[in-house]
Amino acid sequence: MKIKYILFFNVLISSLFASSPNLGSELPLFSIIPFIGILLSIALIPLIWPSFWHHNYGKIAVAWILAFVLPFMVWKGIDETLSHLLNVLLLEYIPFLIILISLSTISGGIRLKGYLAGTPAVNTLILIMGTFLASFMGTTGASMLLIRPLIRANKGRTYKVHTIIFFIFLVANIGGSLTPLGDPPLFLGFLHGVDFFWTTKALFFPMLTISILILMIYYFIDQYFYNKESLDDRFTNNSGVALGIDGKINFILFFGVIISVLISGFWKPDIESLSIIGTHIEIPNIFRDINLLILTALSWHFTDKSIRNMNGFTWFPILEVAKLFAGIFITIIPVIAILEAGKIGSLSSILLLVTDLQGNPVNIMYFWLTGILSGLLDNAPTYLVFFNLAGAAAKGNMPIADYLMNVIPETLKAISAGAVFMGAISYIGNAPNFMIKSIAEENNIKMPSFFRYMLWSIIILYPIFFIVSISIF
Helix, strand or coil, rough: HHHHHHHHHHHHHHHHCCCCCCCHHCHHHHHHHEEEEHHHHHHHHHHHCHHHHHHHHHHHHHHHHHHHHHHHHHHHHHHHHHHHHHHHHHHHHHHHHHHHHHHHHCCCCCEEEECCCCCHHHHHHHHHHHHHHHHHHHHHHHHHHHHHHHHHHHHCCCCHHHHHHHHHHCCCCHHHHHHCCCHHHHHHHHCCCCCCHHHHHHHHHHHHHHHHHHHHHHHHHHHHHHHHHCHHHCCCCCCCCCEEEEHHHHHHHHHHHHHHHHHHHHCCCCEEEEEECCCCHHHHHHHHHHHHHHHHHHHHHHHCHHHHHHHHCCCHHHHHHHHHHHHHHHCHHHHHHHHHHHHHCCCCCHHHHHHHCCCCHHHHHHHHHHHHHHHCCCHHHHHHHHHHHHHHHHHCCCCCCCCCCCCCCCHHHHHHHHHHHHHHHHCCCCCHHHHHHHHHHHHCCCCCCCHHHHHHHHHHHHHHHHHCCCCCC
């Protein structure tokens, strides 16, 4: 009797997934439900039921993984399922996690100490410094380095919420647009073959333009609030400690991270790859990941533990990202396969939004669709979706990254800019956003709710993005 039920279930699943020689064309639209489910879980459950999410987010991620993997295994078999899982885990997820761990650990070993007066000029200078550092330390690294000194500098200020909001805009998002080290979407692009310095050349002018406009707006807002405050409120946080930096060895280790990533992009060894159960991993990438783990271990060993304690460094954010992104990377498999199928895939309707009647990409639509979904869901998987959607036109004639960089570079620029810039429009758009909010609230700064923060971003950012998108894309 049990065998009959198993056979019936197998026939049912096989009939739901219509047969076709191309995986992307075989997959029906409902196969993306686990991917949409995990993204909506990340977006909504922490807001509706935060205590449940805190204790069960890993189980929720596993549930969505199984919602994709089990039916796929019944349909395609264990071998093909294992092949897809190994490809995404070994080629994308593990390198993504390693770079995140290394940047977070090394940045957590650097502490800016001492007294800063929270004047509009000083605050703006901190934002400028963080915006610049974000592309080389990562948005997470730069945010964790500077958010606490910024809070200390403004401890006596009556009005300081706006400063934290603009910090999220610039340091946690827009500043990370110049290298693959800056923001997760760009690192995923690098893993898929985008040149290390491509984003530097492509996004420098848009990033500089947007940053200058936002900094000017911030300075005038902060000056307005500063003038409303009494003199006694402004400078009550002088600790008597001279300005300085603890954990300087970590700057050397950061340089090692940059060199390791650069080498992996340029090095072409005689033996190009190593096969692990049918998955080919490039030797330079193995070299890079081993180096990053060594640099992480060196930072952990040689940095005084008191520096990390004063920075409030914990492994929880990394553990949370590791669990949730395992679910995202696995459940996105059918989404990417369908998008790569292009017009014969079940998401072909999206092509109508981002292509004109001649089939050419509409870059401004790529910018806005990638951006809005990045802000409302998460910018890393959103980038991958539109990266593969735009690259589907390559049709296997050349690698997707080469096609995007050399044939339709403005489209890749639009996707990259949308994913990085608009990760700022909500707390869930990029991982550091929520971390900064939590740290501010730990320091008794009453941050705006999810939707009030979005109101800030819509009023400040959207007009700037509109101007830049019209002039550039």
